[in-house]
Amino acid sequence: MNPISLFCILAGVTLNAGAQLLLKAGTNAVGHFEFTRANILPIAFRLATQPPIIGGLACYVISVGVxxxxxxxVDVSIAYPMLSLGYVVxxxxxxxxxxxxxxxxxLVGIGVIxxxxxxxxRS
Incomplete structure (x- = not known):
């Protein structure tokens, strides 16, 4: 794997991991919620307008391109397992x-990953 290929794969992994963290930050800002018929639209609006959630979705879009x-x-059999580095991050x-x-x-699980x-x- 050459440096540019490695960069693309690791950038995709990093953006994907960052997206998850931003989504979590956005849901933390909204707080615990239950979807019911009465609150589905207000909760959906609150989630959709949270800057971290918008940022997380943008990270996902960019990560797909990268x-x-x-x-x-890179062979998918090499690239796809690299996504598991996102669990570590x-x-x-x-x-x-x-x-x-x-x-x-x-920590043991991270070591196994x-x-x-x-x-x-290396294969």
């Missing part, structure tokens, strides 16, 4: 940004 470019250069970012718990079990990505990338 990802398509990456897929044109999000686990640490959620711990840092949102105060989510980082347990030993999560990283080993798997290295093995696949």
């Amino acid at each position: 990802w398509v470019i990456g897929l044109s250069r 999000n686990a640490f970012a959620a711990w840092y940004l949102f105060g989510e718990v980082m347990s030993v079990q999560k 990283l080993i798997g990505v290295v093995v696949l990338a």
Whole structure:
């Protein structure tokens, strides 16, 4: 995998992970909600107008473009497993940004993911 291909794949992964974090920030701003017939439109409007949610959706759109470019250069059997790096990024970012718990079990899972990505990338 050449540097440009690697950049495209990692940029897609990063944008995808960033989108998830922005969506979480947007839902945190709205707070816990239940969809019922009475509140579906007001909640949908509040969600749709949250800047972090708009930013997250924009990240998704850009990530698809970058990802398509990456897929044109890299075998999908190599590129797709790289998406799992998003789990690693999000686990640490959620711990840092949102105060989510980082347990030993999560750290072991992250280690397994990283080993798997290295093995696949070297194949």
